[in-house]
Amino acid sequence: MTAELRFVGLVESSLAGKDEAPKQADEGAPPATLRIAAEYTACCEGLHAGDEVLVLTWLDRADRDVQAVHPRGDTSRPLTGVFATRAPVRPNPIGLHRVEIVAISGAPGEPRALRVDALEALDGTPILDLKPVLASDARVR
Amino acid sequence: MTAELRFVGLVESSLAGKDEAPKQADEGAPPATLRIAAEYTACCEGLHAGDEVLVLTWLDRADRDVQAVHPRGDTSRPLTGVFATRAPVRPNPIGLHRVEIVAISGAPGEPRALRVDALEALDGTPILDLKPVLASDARVR
Numbered sequence: 001m002t003a004e005l006r007f008v009g010l011v012e013s014s015l016a017g018k019d020e021a022p023k024q025a026d027e028g029a030p031p032a033t034l035r036i037a038a039e040y041t042a043c044c045e046g047l048h049a050g051d052e053v054l055v056l057t058w059l060d061r062a063d064r065d066v067q068a069v070h071p072r073g074d075t076s077r078p079l080t081g082v083f084a085t086r087a088p089v090r091p092n093p094i095g096l097h098r099v100e101i102v103a104i105s106g107a108p109g110e111p112r113a114l115r116v117d118a119l120e121a122l123d124g125t126p127i128l129d130l131k132p133v134l135a136s137d138a139r140v141r
Numbered sequence: 142m143t144a145e146l147r148f149v150g151l152v153e154s155s156l157a158g159k160d161e162a163p164k165q166a167d168e169g170a171p172p173a174t175l176r177i178a179a180e181y182t183a184c185c186e187g188l189h190a191g192d193e194v195l196v197l198t199w200l201d202r203a204d205r206d207v208q209a210v211h212p213r214g215d216t217s218r219p220l221t222g223v224f225a226t227r228a229p230v231r232p233n234p235i236g237l238h239r240v241e242i243v244a245i246s247g248a249p250g251e252p253r254a255l256r257v258d259a260l261e262a263l264d265g266t267p268i269l270d271l272k273p274v275l276a277s278d279a280r281v282r
Contacts, residue, residue, distance in 0.1 A: 001148040001267060003199055006232045040232060042208035046225030053224070056235055058144055067183040083194070083271035084187030091147045091181060092269045094197055094235070126142060128233045130224035 005058060007126035008043070009036040009112075015122050018061060031102070032119035034127055036112040044112050047130070049104055055097045056129040057121050062093035095121055098133065146199060148267035149184070150177040150253075156263050159202060172243070173260035175268055177253040185253050188271070190245055196238045197270040198262050203234035236262055239274065 012033040034055065036044055047053070066089040068079040082090040099116035106112040153174040175196065177185055188194070207230040209220040223231040240257035247253040255271075 003146045003201070005144045005146060006205070007142040008232050040208070043222045043224040043232065045209060045222035047222065054237065056233070060144070064147070067181070068186060081184045081186035081188065083184040084273055086272055086275065090270060091149050091184065094270055096195065096272060129231060129235055131227055131237060132225055134227065
């Protein structure tokens with residue numbers, strides 16, 4: 001069983017290779033631009049500068065056949081299933097990034113560029129989806 | 142440009158059809174079971190009852206060609222791009238659900254069943270990924 005993804009845009013970032021990428025956005029990720037393809041810009045209506053959104057990306061340089069890792073690459077830590085870690089390697093390497101939209105450019109029907117504050121995704125990473133942050137995402141139970 | 146998803150398991154739920162599904166888990170979603178296929182159970186090592194995880198699902202009954210909706214189906218509200226809503230309809234209908242694992246059954250190498258507290262996904266919905274909740278997901282800025 002399977003399904004096919006549609007790439008709705010690409011990340012533009014100063015992060016060119018895996019060695020440069022921080023493990024998480026709050027560990028020094030640079031600002032980035034989400035370039036949304038013209039055919040998907042209608043999906044962006046209603047987004048505004050200042051909004052916090054979740055960006056879903058396709059981590060296209062991640063190994064899909066690794067099922068367990070040493071967390072954060074620390075071999076002193078035991079091998080752990082990837083579902084219990086945020087490692088990019090996993091059967092479906094979908095990146096989940098919480099960002100703030102700093103600015104939006106482009107008119108309706110044109111390619112849209114969303115500038116975001118900090119994103120730990122490599123330059124050229126495909127974008128799958130954006131979602132607004134809900135209170136229930138942020139709750140601490 | 143595209144990529145192919147792998148379904149790692151299926152949701153087992155009392156929610157049979159779209160009309161029964163609440164809009165969000167905190168609006169009355171029932172408990173559910175995540176049935177992980179035997180070939181992906183190694184990904185689950187390190188998950189424990191009591192863990193809070195994000196479940197990514199493939200909302201296979203959602204229309205992928207709708208780019209704008211009236212939020213929450215309320216036609217008095219203006220049409221809004223799907224990236225500014227949590228509607229299931231979107232180019233890549235990936236569901237994002239925060240749940241608590243209540244119990245885990247199944248030995249390594251066997252299909253694994255993860256019982257979760259509340260999930261707003263229909264019975265038979267494919268599972269794409271699980272990720273631990275990070276402090277940065279939960280922060281309120």
